[in-house]
Amino acid sequence: MAVNPAENEFLRPPSDQAYASNLRETSYYNPLDTFKLPTGPERHYQQQYGDMYFLRLAKLKPAVERMAVESWEGFNIAGERARRVDRVLDVRQGELCWVAGTIYMDMPLKPNILTDLTKENFTLAPPPRRTYLDPSQPESTQIMLEDESGRLRLTGSLLRSTQLATGAIVAALGTENANGDFEAIDIKVPDLARQPRRWERDARPPSETGSTSGKIAFVSGLGITGTSSDTLSLSLLTDYLLGYTGSSSSTSSDASRITRLVIAGNSLGASVAVDASENDAVPKKKNPPKKYGYDASAYNPSPITQLDSFLAELLPSIPITLMPGASDPANLAFPQQGIHRAMFPRSRSYCAPPPTGEEKVEPGWFDSVTNPWEGDVEGWRLWGCSGQNVDDVLRYLDFTTDEEGNVNTNGDDESRIRIMEAMLRWRCGVPTAPDTIWSYPFQTDDPFVMQACPHIFFAGNQPRFNTAVIEGDAPFKLNGGDTEMTGTDDTTVGPRVRVLSIPTFRETGELILVDSETLKVEVVKFGTFSGKEDQQ
Missing domain, CATH: 3.60.21.50 (Purple Acid Phosphatase; chain A, domain 2)
Structure with a gap:
């Protein structure tokens, strides 16, 4: 052997x-x-959370607008040239334009702290969900673009093939339709820093032979x-x-x-x-009240x-x-x-x-x-x-x-x-x-x-x-x-x-x-x- x-x-x-x-x-x-x-x-928690979105938008808006200018400068459809709009509320119906803002997604299964507070006097951390989507109602998901002036709902087939999540800063090119929604035909992100x-x-450490x-x-x-x-x-x-x-x-x-x-x-x-x-063999006694919430x-x-x-x-x-x-x-x-x-x-x-x-x-x-x-x-x-x-x-x-x-x-x-x-x-x-x-x-x-x-x-x-x-x-x-x-x-x-x-x-x-x-x-x-x- x-x-x-x-x-x-x-x-x-x-x-x-x-x-x-x-x-x-x-x-x-x-x-x-x-x-x-x-x-x-x-370290305190009295301040509002909305400031984070405004800080993020202020930091990344110049970068995403730079990407938008490089891509859409001179872009036109049927002779109409795309123009830049400073705020989402300045978008006008029927005009080809582009605007930058923060993505917000309203989804049926997404936890909402305001809804929880209206139902209970106090709230705990919500249990983690497997998904925020409702497969029986895919149309219930709404994608919005917001800035300090307001919100604008995004629509269009492009959104089905674009990865987006709440908090992302993007620039959207398109036009407002008769329903007041912004139909996007292209989306740009800040890209790598x-x-x-x-x-x-x-x-750099000295190289050794x-x-x-x-x-x-x-x-x-x-x-x-x-x-x-x-x-x-x-x-x-x-x-x-x-x-x-x-x-x-x-x-x-x-x-x-x-x-x-x-x-x-x-x-x-x-x-x-x-x-x-482990304590099954021990006779169970009535638990005394917890003095400080720690057992x-x-x-x-x-x-x-x-x-x-x-x-x-x-x-x-x-x-x-x-x-x-x-x-x-x-x-x-x-x-x-x-x-x-x-x-x-x-x-x-x-x-x-x-x-x-x-x-x-x-x-x-x-x-x-x-x-x-x-x-x-x-x-x-x-x-x-x-x-x-x-x-x-x-x-x-x-x-x-x-x-x-x-x-x-x-x-x-x-x-x-x-x-x-x-x-x-x-x-x-x-x-x-x-x-x-x-x-x-x-x-x-x-x-x-x-x-x-x-x-x-x-x-x-x-x-x-x-x-x-x-x-x-x-x-x-x-x-x-x-x-x-x-x-x-x-x-x-x-x-x-x-x-x-x-x-x-x-x-x-x-x-x-x-x-x-x-x-x-x-x-x-x-x-x-x-x-x-x-x-x-």
């Missing part, structure tokens, strides 16, 4: 042979504080519940990142190229309460304790950027602030010291950041979210029904990538905030507007992995994992963005690696042998 040479690696006696050490590549990391909220008494050059904010490029690791949806079901998958992931897997030095050498791990939300499972079945007996500390142990095991070897998600202990409204260091008694020693003044503190080896988050890693600009933005925009779009007549609201791989492409071209990472995503009521600035086009745009907790490359006005390249993004240091080359749909690790067991020089993507999948495959 033939013996696998790799099996002998585990059966050999101890050896005195000296092995070369594998040193991890250096991480060049410079985060931005784009989404940090004011602290203490400076200026993309910073690599190492624009940081000094024989040095290899590093890799940035992305994972999301660890879904730690504190039970034994988490142990195997987390152990495999930990062993790989620390270079413990494999019987040769090649695996540890590949792991040493990973410069940073980005965890994109939902590190904890959806439930952190103690299972009631210590119903809280399960195991998930956050296991997450802390997982991070503490990795942190001596690899720096980590941790984003919160929908199921993590962070505020619900966007932007979610970083998970507090007090939740990580073992890992917080790797955090940066608390700021003592206005001076910026250097980020620590363990950086608990906001969601969304923006920053520079290995000289590249990254912009990412834990996935709530993509999931919410997906509820606005029309999908074909399945065989049973149900709406397929999960969307296929291409649908989610196209939504992310649309966000980049809208220059807004969370367009549906504050309408259908709860948000802090910003009054002086809308941080969800992308001031700069990122090199890597990612969304976590998606059903499946997918990637694409977006280039200016060119259509995106689906499954462009092998595409090299060269030429980004040249100012004459247009923006190029690597888009990543990061899957839920608990469901797929997939870790995403991005080469820090070429931005090529590879997937490392962790799993166990199911026994169903044919043995060779």
Whole structure:
């Protein structure tokens, strides 16, 4: 019987042979504080949410009007030349014109806080809907264009083939019909913003002879519940990142190229309460009234304790950027602030010291950041979210029904990538905030507007992995994992963005690696042998 040479690696006696050490590549990391909220008494919620839409329109209206002028300058139909209209209420019936404004979509199943308040004396967070569309009444959806002067309803067959969502800033070309609706024949968006050059904010590190490029690791949806079901998958992931897997030095050498791990939300499972079945054997007593609305007996500390142990095991070897998600202990409204260091008694020693003044503190080896988050890693600009933005925009779009007549609201791989492409071209990472995503009521600035086009745009907790490359006005390249993004240091080359749909690790067991020089993507999948495959 033939013996696998790799099996002998585990059966050999101890050896005195000296092995070369594998040193991890250096991480060049410079985060931005784009989404940090004011602290203490400076954070308040008395202001109106409408200011966010006006701020967004004021920021993006010049860009979308510039795109409209380049496309529609001199455009005419039957000798009538299209003219620009400053406000939506200045549109006149029968005149060919174009106007810029904010999209608002009135949909039958979309939550409405005003309706809830008229029915109840108080309201809670509405349960998430699978879709805001009513497939039995597709005509009930109304798309409107609004600015500071008023609203104008949009109609036309063009709208059925155009991706739109509440909060997007667009310019519409058309004419007002006899019903008072604006029949659009073309729509323009701001398109990609200026993309910073690599190492624009940081000094380029000196090149070393024989040095290899590093890799940035992305994972999301660890879904730690504190039970034994988490142990195997987390152990495999930990062993790989620390270079413990494999019987040769090649695996540890590949792991040493990973410069940073980005965890994109939902590190904890959806439930952190103690299972009631665990106490079935205990005689039930009448529950006393809760003094402060907090029941210590119903809280399960195991998930956050296991997450802390997982991070503490990795942190001596690899720096980590941790984003919160929908199921993590962070505020619900966007932007979610970083998970507090007090939740990580073992890992917080790797955090940066608390700021003592206005001076910026250097980020620590363990950086608990906001969601969304923006920053520079290995000289590249990254912009990412834990996935709530993509999931919410997906509820606005029309999908074909399945065989049973149900709406397929999960969307296929291409649908989610196209939504992310649309966000980049809208220059807004969370367009549906504050309408259908709860948000802090910003009054002086809308941080969800992308001031700069990122090199890597990612969304976590998606059903499946997918990637694409977006280039200016060119259509995106689906499954462009092998595409090299060269030429980004040249100012004459247009923006190029690597888009990543990061899957839920608990469901797929997939870790995403991005080469820090070429931005090529590879997937490392962790799993166990199911026994169903044919043995060779």
